[in-house]
Amino acid sequence: MQRLHTRSAEAPLEKTERMIPDVVDPRVEALVHELIGRVADKWTMLILETLEEKGELRFTQLSRDIGTISQKMLTQTLRQMERDGLIKRTVHAVVPPKVEYRLTDLGKSLGAAFCGVWIWAEANLAEVHEARNAFEQAAKA
């Protein structure tokens, strides 16, 4: 994986880099890990998916659509996503309050990136379950 994405996402190689082995700057690596840890989170992924599917949504609509999320986690995750530039939060100064959330372009691009993982999960559900059964059987024997 290292090899695959290192080249593709970086600026083109410069001459001075020629002899340097395929190792990423550890600081960059740390940042990437932090970012992935942040973003590859259950709630973030569900919100991302819901907003991608439904477009612009209000707080309680999101809550209902996701169904399994608590208010606390929803607020928390939305704030974090807003902070990271993944969603835009629009407050309408009315009463009762009205707040709408929608994906930014950055958010949409992340959704697209995760698409491969969703596809993988759907395509390999059965295989994983077979593996689990096989593992249980082997454990008994």
Added chain:
Amino acid sequence: MQRLHTRSAEAPLEKTERMIPDVVDPRVEALVHELIGRVADKWTMLILETLEEKGELRFTQLSRDIGTISQKMLTQTLRQMERDGLIKRTVHAVVPPKVEYRLTDLGKSLGAAFCGVWIWAEANLAEVHEARNAFEQAAKA
């Protein structure tokens, strides 16, 4: 996202499904969520990356390569990945013990699926940091 992956990973549409809106069976959705939650985990992703890069590795080699993982988490995550069919664990009956880990085809395919996310993270590091700074500024004002 729903729309994108629903069609691509499922069996071709049958006639009786024509009028059914683009909604996934909630049980399947729950399974997919569980599986993604399982697999989109920090340690799993790091082990996946390391094994993809280095091929077959022993326990302590993995531990050293990842650097920040505790023995407990390494064992735990490796077991889980083995259970899910992502890695193959080979025990050599020698003393001191020798155990080698390598990715299965399923594991490799997951690595490939995550590739998009790694690329996204690398490509958008700067943008996320700008967004964070902007958010802080806005919070102060």
Added chain:
DNA sequence: ATTTATACGCACCAAAAGGAGAGTATCAGA
């Protein structure tokens, strides 16, 4: 005889994640 290396399992503890429920401001409608 003692140390070393390997790949763990186990017990204990700290930190983080997450859920439940109550509280808040405000206005519209019954």
Added chain:
DNA sequence: TCTGATACTCTCCTTTTGGTGCGTATAAAT
């Protein structure tokens, strides 16, 4: 006047996650 709706925040509590240190079998090396 009382209720309801909205989008939260705050506190308290439980669950999960993760780290640390210790123990173990065994043969080779010192």
